[in-house]
Amino acid sequence: MPIDFHDHNNQSTYASREAEASWIQTIERNVRLQGKRVLDIGCGGGIYTKALALSGAADVTGMDFSAEMLNGAAENCRDIPNISFAQGNALDTGLKDGQYDIVLERALIHHIRDLSACFQEAYRVMKPGGKFIIQDRTPEDCSLEGSSSHIRGYFFEKYPKLLQQEIQRRYSGIEVIDALRQTGFSLTAEFSYWETRRRYEDFEQLGLDLLGRTGRSLLFELTDNELSELVNFIGQRLVIGQPIQEQDRWTVWIAEK
Template identity: 40%
Template sequence: MGIDFADPGNRRTYAARTADREWAGFVGVDGSAAMVSGARERAASPGRARGSRAGGGALRFVVADAADTGLTAGAFDAVLQRALIHHVADLRAVFAEARRILRPGGSLIVQDRTMADVARPGSPEHPRGYFFERYPRLLEVERARRPRAEGLQAALAEAGFDVVRQHALAEVRREYASVDELAGDLRSRTGRSILHELDDAELADLVDFVASKYPDAARPRETDHWTVWTAR
């Protein structure tokens, strides 16, 4: 069924984490008014960031298309497209807009999962892999939307970027106080759009399956695997 990013009920799906103070002064762009609303609520809540960067301003959020942000040309040192491009039909247009708003010599950072990242086997440090072990059909959903390196690099070149570097990133997503806390996070589908492909009964089954992989007293530490492309 997929996640409905326009549904106000999903507005906090990607707004639950604590931001580092280094993000002060950045501009967040999303095409969903609901998602931007959730981000604004989170940014205004106590404890939303670990202090404020010296000389940095508040986070600012804009509702706009990634291919037409409306932001000032040449105004930014860096653009980060995190978990964006697997939702995008026209990569060249999105990359061209990033190049337009970057200053000369600025960097575009694209962070997403390839199929190699997605297909990593499940383990106590990588519970996401258990999703596909239990429900193999989810792999086909991923296969239809995940970027291929050659197509991505071609689209970057067409948009005018000449230097592209690619590397793997292992990112600690969260450390949980207990298996029950991990289970609760999975039930909420927080930050995991792929779980919206499951109905409620399937999700409950998946949560039980994942929980069974841990001893009762475990304190799970979840690591996500990504591919990052840096372009100039």
């Protein structure tokens, strides 16, 4: 069954790692963060909220529709003074018009059915000239084969049903760009980005992470037995005893109001 983001037991599943240093470097090459007001919609466990706040933003607001996710985010970001959190919906944030210099929606839009309404709300809360950063996987990103670094590809090799579910909920680059332009945004950049998800000392550590479904909503579609079979399947394809650097390919779009 799908992950329940409102379940207390899932509070920390998206707060258990740090943003990759290369992620913030990639963002800073395209968007100036220094002194800016930032809104992180769909912040989950606050991983990227924290990264933005520690990279020179004046203040960062993390927003999520789940109170449990926000509780985990608050714990993850405790003692960082320029971070605040608010519960809200990506289609109706409840925020005032024209407040933010930058809006981030990372790993969010595949959960959204009405892309136009989502982008209209982001447009409304942004200042003129503000930057809109979207990061998500396209069907092409999802369809890459599994490898020693692209572990996710093995999910779909073992269970093709997962790939079909994944593709059905993902937007193509053309769909994202069309929705941005129809909303009034000007596209300034579109690029693929390989992000290191985590480094594991060995397969045993990776296996435990997979069995915990940590930060992987897709794995909640599997039963416990199916998940165990998947971990065994992946173990047969990796060199046991060697470190693993897991990466995922994303597409990033940056647009300006």
